[in-house]
Amino acid sequence: MEHKKVRKLTYLAIMIALDVVLSPIFRIEGMAPMSSVINVLAGALMGPLYATGMAFICGIIRMILLGVPPLALTGAVFGAFLAGLFYRMTSSIYGSIAGEVIGTGIIGSLLSYPVMILFTGTSNQLYWLLYTPRFLGAAVLGSVAAGLIWKKAQHLSIFRQMKTLFD
Template identity: 65%
Template structure:
């Protein structure tokens, strides 16, 4: 059973990652793409796992819709990307698997589910077709995942990052040489 201190640390980290996503996504934006959302999704997946990464993406999407007037596309791409990035990382224990999960979740699933959501949101299917969002979502997922990989290479050298990862997973993964679990002695 996690202590109150551990629960509080998890919530604080969740709030911090959500805040970073809400603030940075509109700043580093390419028209029709949100690659910074993919950056944060992959980092959150590696740091916090699928549940907390998905909660972060959901909270961020809702906040961006309420505060910035972004359509429901803020949810369809980010939530699936964060979930599959977390699943990929948990399964493969390397950030490359989180990148693949982000690509599948945001680039493929999120883009395809955006069509019916936007038809419902706009009330018209005349100007939309199933793959209308796919090129932009795939582009954002590739750009964002690649940038996240560069950031993660540096973050995984920081003891605080490793200890936070240990908090969520119960252990931490090392990005090299073969993604072996890090002993508790290295994180204290």
């Protein structure tokens, strides 16, 4: 039993490390498509609880180490949760992709507006125009990449192990 918990935490740590390291490397200004890649994969492999925890921890780490604003949380957490939830409901990577696009691209972007008003102290009406296209674009790009990775990685034993471990 303890062995199973240790393996889950190890896989969680690996996903966190991948997200934290890859997101700033493959970043487009104002967009983090690698975060969406990891959200989709984590949601499908680990489920909504672990994926949400992963996204939250990654957001906190990026905020502390990289000086990223609170958008790191509003963008990723909802996408990771819905990616895991939709995967569990559909048993399909397309469900995870849809969850990420809805959660990050739409919900996350809309919730970023009030968060940035609190963070900056200004109520710039252009925040709506800035966040939704960027979040949606990053979520779509990252989700498509995750779908391609998923299709190619199905034969890898680590993918099969993670899927069975978190079921």
